[in-house]
Structures are given as structure tokens and as C-alpha cells.
Amino acid sequence: MNRLFTLPLATLLAGIVPANPALAADDAPGGCAAKRQALEQRIEVARSAGNSAQQAGLEKALAEVTAHCSDAGLQRDREAKVAKYRAEVSQREADLSEAKAKGDPEKIARRQAKLAEARAELRATEQDLQR
Template sequence: MKFLSPLAVLAAVGLLAGAAFAAEPAPALSGCAVKRQDISTQIEHAKAAGNSDQQAGLEKALSEVTANCTDATLLKEQEQKVFEAKREVSRRQADLNKAMSKGDPEKIDKRKDKLAESRKELQDAQTELEKVQPDQDDE
């Protein structure tokens, strides 16, 4: 009986460990994998909505991403978008400063709205960049 007891404990521990490993979340997707997953999700939504034209377009986009996307080019493209968005925010800030120096309340309000829009686009671009960047924790 003493022999079976440690064997039973070992088997139980083995089963629990296997279940624990199976319960671990899958690693987060990044780069082109995220892009493919997003398009696949959109394809499923198009199928559910019965939108065959949209589905066909998305399937073409998915095949192009699968064939041509590399994480390095995707990262470079997104970094360029962030750079351009920062430049746009700077330009809008200069426009606002100019309007404020002239004191025209209508132009000031318009420039503030444009600046807020540009800042939102910058934030969106930075969020997308975070999605495609490789994890920095591993380095």
C-alpha cells in the first residue's frame, strides 16, 4: 500500500500540472500575426452579416498580408505613421499659437479642435505601434 500511495500522488500532481499548463493563456500576438487575426475576425463578421463583397475583399487582404507582411516592414511603417502624426501635432500646435497671437476666438477654437484631432490620431498610431513592436520584456 505504501508503494501505491506515492505513485497515486505523483500521478495526481502530474495531471494537475498538465491542467495548469493548459490553462495558461496563449502568448500575445504581435506584428503580422495581429494583422492577420484582425482581418480574420473581420471576415467572420462579414460572413455573419452576409456581406459577401466585404468578405471577398477581406479574404484578398488576408492573402496579401500572409504573402507579403513581415514584422520588420510592419514595424517600420508604423514608426513612420507615428513620426508623421507627431509632425502633424507640431504643425497644428504652431497654427494654434499663431491664431492665439492674433486673438481671433473663432480661429482659436477651430485650431484647438484640429489639434485635438491630431493628438487623437497620434495616440492611435502609438497604440498600433505598441501592437506591432516585439516585447521588450524578453531583452
């Protein structure tokens, strides 16, 4: 009975995780060691579920992370992401100013919502940078 329950659960959990584990771990704080640890855990889940295809893919991803991941590279990627979101916030602020100049209340509301969303993304990305 337990085996019947754990196999579908493991399959379900494996389906929730993005297809490219290296990209999925990119947003996780902690650097390359955390990426390797997350991949090793997922390999164990795939192994225990008997999913050899997923296990092989995860092992390939682990080899790539081991060969090419550097904490300095991850830091550069996070800094680039922050710069991208700062530029987006600036653009959204300009869009809002333009909408205010035209005086269209619906457009102003839409632009305010977009700006709030961009600012939230920037805050989250800046927090990731601090980790």
C-alpha cells in the same frame, strides 16, 4: 428560423467591415499573425453565409498577407504614422500660435480644437506602436 436570422446578420456584419481587409487589419495590433487570423475568421463567416464572392476576395487578401506581410514592415508603417502625426501636431501648434498673435477668439478656439484632435490621434498612434 435560425438560418433566416443568421444570414442577414452575417451579411450585415460583412458590410460593416471595410472593403479592403488587408487595410482594415493594418491598424490592429499583433502583427502579421493577427492579420492572417482575422482574415481566416472573415473567410469562415463568408463561407458560412454562402458569400462566395466575398470569400474569394478574402482568400486573395490572405494570400497577399501570407506572401508580403512582415512584422518589421508593420513596425516601420506604425513608426511612419507616428512621425506623420507628430508633424501634424507641430503644424497645429504653429497655427494656434499664429491665431493667438492675431487675437481672434473664434480662430483661437478652432485652432485649439484642431490641436486637441491631432494630439489625440498622436496618442492613439503611439499606443499602437507600443503593442
